[in-house]
Amino acid sequence: RKEVEQDPGPFNVPEGATVAFNCTYSNSASQSFFWYRQDCRKEPKLLMSVYSSGNEDGRFTAQLNRASQYISLLIRDSKLSDSATYLCVLEGDQGGKLIFGQGTELSVKP
Amino acid sequence: GAVVSQHPSWVICKSGTSVKIECRSLDFQATTMFWYRQFPKQSLMLMATSNEGSKATYEQGVEKDKFLINHASLTLSTLTVTSAHPEDSSFYICSASGTSGSGVRSYNEQFFGPGTRLTVL
Numbered sequence: 768r769k770e771v772e773q774d775p776g777p778f779n780v781p782e783g784a785t786v787a788f789n790c791t792y793s794n795s796a797s798q799s800f801f802w803y804r805q806d807c808r809k810e811p812k813l814l815m816s817v818y819s820s821g822n823e824d825g826r827f828t829a830q831l832n833r834a835s836q837y838i839s840l841l842i843r844d845s846k847l848s849d850s851a852t853y854l855c856v857l858e859g860d861q862g863g864k865l866i867f868g869q870g871t872e873l874s875v876k877p
Numbered sequence: 878g879a880v881v882s883q884h885p886s887w888v889i890c891k892s893g894t895s896v897k898i899e900c901r902s903l904d905f906q907a908t909t910m911f912w913y914r915q916f917p918k919q920s921l922m923l924m925a926t927s928n929e930g931s932k933a934t935y936e937q938g939v940e941k942d943k944f945l946i947n948h949a950s951l952t953l954s955t956l957t958v959t960s961a962h963p964e965d966s967s968f969y970i971c972s973a974s975g976t977s978g979s980g981v982r983s984y985n986e987q988f989f990g991p992g993t994r995l996t997v998l
Contacts, residue, residue: 775918810970810989811921854920863909863974865987867920 768793771868773855779874784845788871790855791837799858800831802840804851805870811854814840845875879905881973883990890961891998898956898993900971906951907973911987912944915968927954951975961997969993 773790780786792800800817815822817829817838828841838855855868880903890896900910909928913921925941927933927948935941945957954973958965972987 771920808968808992808994810992812989813986863987864911864923864926865921865972866923867913869918869920 769868770794770866771855771857773868773871775869775871777872777874779876780845781876782845782847784875785841785843786845786873787842788840788853788855788873789837790839790868790871791835792855792857793836794857794859795833795836797857797859800838801856801858801865802827802829802838803854803856803867805854806851811856811867814853842873845873847875847877849873850875879903879973879988881907881971881988881990883971883993885993886991887994887996889996889998892962893960896958896961896995898958898969898971898995900954900956900973900990902952902973902975902988905973906975907954908951908975909973910948910954911972911974912946912954912956913970913972915970915992921970924956958995961995963997966995966997969995 771792802814803811804814805811815824817831819831821830826843830839852870852872854870856865859866882901884899912924915921924939925933925935927946929948929951933946948954970992972989974987
């Protein structure tokens with residue numbers, strides 16, 4: 768079983784739609800979780816950290832469910848510029864190593 | 878945020894040659910650098926972790942004699958792909974974490990370089 772699993776998509780949504788991505792992880796000892804965004808042929812960029820209490824940053828909301836070992840990302844009022852691959856990432860238990868999911872591709876259409 | 882650069886941004890080489898990729902932290906001291914590889918439509922896979930002044934720690938399945946990593950200073954790490962073959966063609970990305978130049982601010986977050994696209998013919 769992969770350490771981090773994501774639906775690769777693609778998710779094709781119209782502008783203004785709300786879209787949600789889920790991610791499951793296998794290591795219950797994982798402590799830190801993140802969502803990264805990666806544009807085509809570019810490096811990943813940190814979108815937001817994910818806390819147990821949930822956190823919101825503008826149109827983006829991240830949630831963590833430790834009991835079920837999944838993480839979610841909700842994007843409201845999606846924009847064309849949101850089109851990218853969203854990577855679910857967790858920090859491994861050794862020296863700050865990051866473990867990346869395969870990514871979920873989002874395409875926002877006009 | 879901190880800035881990490883990579884050079885070159887892309888390289889095309891013949892099979893059997895060696896290619897060196899540089900990763901630099903421009904405004905902070907990178908005590909730890911990470912090297913990743915990403916094949917098309919796949920996730921970033923950690924290849925190795927390097928701490929300044931010590932030998933790199935390689936992930937399982939990554940040949941240390943093929944992928945030579947040097948982290949001789951707090952601002953520079955290099956990855957050399959030796960005797961490259963077409964199957965080594967990939968997107969290589971480094972990341973760095975560390976402290977600001979004054980040692981006051983600690984960057985636990987990893988800052989990624991822009992990546993190097995390697996094509997081996």
